[in-house]
Amino acid sequence: MRIHCPHCGERSLDEFSYLGDAVVRPDPASPNAQEAFYTYGYERSNVAGPMQELWYHAAGCHAWLVVTRDTRTHEILEVKSAHEVALARQKVAGTAQ
């Protein structure tokens, strides 16, 4: 499996570390934080198909990446910088308010 790092280009899997589901971490200040964190920690979906995951380019540029991977075939469908994804999410949240 090879991952196309948006910063470094295509690299072998052994340069990356896997964290897991790229689901958004709940807001610890929200009123239902306890339930939200329970769901976040324990009620993960076991996707058979494309899934967004967090990967770390540990032996490369040290950037966190959001990788869309098909869990059935290991096909990498999309790779984005996690920083860019977070900024885009903040922007969307800002417009929604």
Next chain:
Amino acid sequence: MSELANDIKKASLEASERTGLTVTHVAARRGARASLDDVARAAFGVSLPSSPKAVEARGALIVWTGPDQWLIVQKDETGRDHYAELAKTFNGLASLVDVTDSRTIFRIAASRPSETLLRNMGIDFHENSFQPGDVAITHVSHLGVIVWRLPDGTAYDFACARTYSREFADWLRKASA
């Protein structure tokens, strides 16, 4: 003492440790990238690379080492403190660390990618793929390295953690055996 006490000189590979350098790691502060670029252009005449590239400017080599991060490699000159000068230039816009003593830079003199590199590394060193001025952050034999091809294309530099420089030198010897 050089980790390559007996510098490698073979037909297949010629390698030596670079000395007399000041190496500074520069990381842009949040939101300061544009201002940092302005200051860098004034000081060096070039923008800081945004992709894996190394650019030569006014005696310094600026090497991309990740998003908004660079290594600045400068030859020591009597009466000049490169790190202090950079700290003054980039004051408030970037975080700087003098990594001269924590990095060892090996130079592999080759105008074309050698068989040693082609055989032993996970990145594509083909002439058309890894061109002069290109940079890659990767690993060799589990040792993290930053490798760049000099902008004039005459050699490849490998920067690794000094604590692993002996292992890197061992790898080079064995790989070129």
